[in-house]
Amino acid sequence: MSITASPDVARNARPYLYGGEEAAIASALSAGQYNHGAVTEEFEQALAAFLGVPDVVAVASGTAALHVGLLAAGVGPGHEVVVPSFTFCATVQAILAAGARPRFVEVNPDTGCVEPAEVLGALTPDTRAVMPVLYGGRAIDLSPARPALDEQGITVVEDAAQAFGSWQGERRVGATGVVTCFSFGPIKNLTCGLGGAIVPRTPLEANICRRLRGLGIVESAARRAEVTTYTIDGFGMRVQMSPLNAAVGLVQLVHFAEAETRRRALWRAYAAALDGIDGVSLVDADVDRTVPALCAVRVLDGRRDRVFHALLERGIGVAVHYPPNHTQPAFAAWHRPLPVTEHLGGQIMTLPFHQHLTEAAAEHITGELRAALAAETDR
Ligand SMILES: Cc1ncc(COP(=O)(O)O)c(C=O)c1O
Known part of the structure; x- marks a missing residue:
């Protein structure tokens, strides 16, 4: 079975149980x-x-x-x-x-x-x-x-x-x-x-x-x-x-020590695989001190939405954490201009990140991201 077909890769996040x-x-x-x-x-x-x-x-x-x-x-x-x-x-x-x-x-x-x-x-x-x-x-x-x-x-x-x-x-x-x-x-x-x-x-x-x-x-x-x-x-x-x-x-x-080790290893695997890919920038999790909950990247040059949909089509469960809140209708009364956040909201994308994932899956996902970006560049 290819990694692409695996439901673990397809999901952005998934609960992890240890047994018991x-x-x-x-x-x-x-x-x-x-x-x-x-x-x-x-x-x-x-x-x-x-x-x-x-x-x-x-x-x-x-x-x-x-x-x-x-x-x-x-x-x-x-x-x-x-x-x-x-x-x-x-x-x-x-x-x-x-x-x-x-x-x-x-x-x-x-x-x-x-x-x-x-x-x-x-x-x-x-x-x-x-x-x-x-x-x-x-x-x-x-x-x-x-x-x-x-x-x-x-x-x-x-x-x-x-x-x-x-x-x-x-x-x-x-x-x-x-x-x-x-x-x-x-x-x-x-x-x-x-x-x-x-x-x-x-x-x-x-x-x-x-x-x-x-x-x-x-x-x-x-x-x-x-x-x-x-x-x-x-x-x-x-x-x-x-x-x-x-x-x-x-x-x-x-079992928390396992979460700590696995999540850091996975985040580091993503960081290594993303290194040198043009057009994306990894959001720094300060991994030596953090038990990462997300692996977030910024997709640069206005390409986020197209790359996001291309990855979904490739079976990779990317997501957006988070669309800004100050532009939400429910919070309009407290809106103030926040250009940095508005720009970030148009770039942010999270890669699948959960304890079922392996380092090999992270590399595969990153490869798909690279391919999606290349397809975008060639358009
Ligand atoms: C940053 C942040 N704040 C608050 C919450 C709310 O937590 P809960 O879903 O347990 O109510 C979440 C969880 O999704 C979150 O990610």
């Missing part, structure tokens, strides 16, 4: 707790130990993590959140869900990530939070901006949906002292099926996150089983992580 997830779900199913339960708490503790932090709060999705993280940081109506337009729409929807307004900023097109100077330039008296998006898993160090942010009472709430396991210096993303939000969706570095988590900065913030995710109820699930009433002391949603999802995450966490 099905048995873990079966066991959680028969335990009979589906909203929130002991397995969810076990997963929270395992995540905290892995990251080297005191506490982690698990929720139903990465989007819920961002929403809860913003609310816990005190973000609400009348506030602005500085956010790159170049992200998944979930980032922006979470800001709107918190009642705040996005203030869109540019990213560095070489990395897909926001720079400290860009953040500082976008602050207004209404800014209450900054939400850097760790594109493709790459950590973002905003420390040069931190003194100014701290002085103005502005919280950093990271969208680390794609960055589980990545490093910032000596610490994992999530252990750097800001509010960090992860996604454990189907194609993330670690999947729970669906799921997410917030790394809070203090025990108080952890408590607020737990109330926000659990309908505002003060007592823990265990405590509620022992008392005749309970207390609701504020707004809350039902966005807990089900033990069925947590059970999958626990198995995945045990």
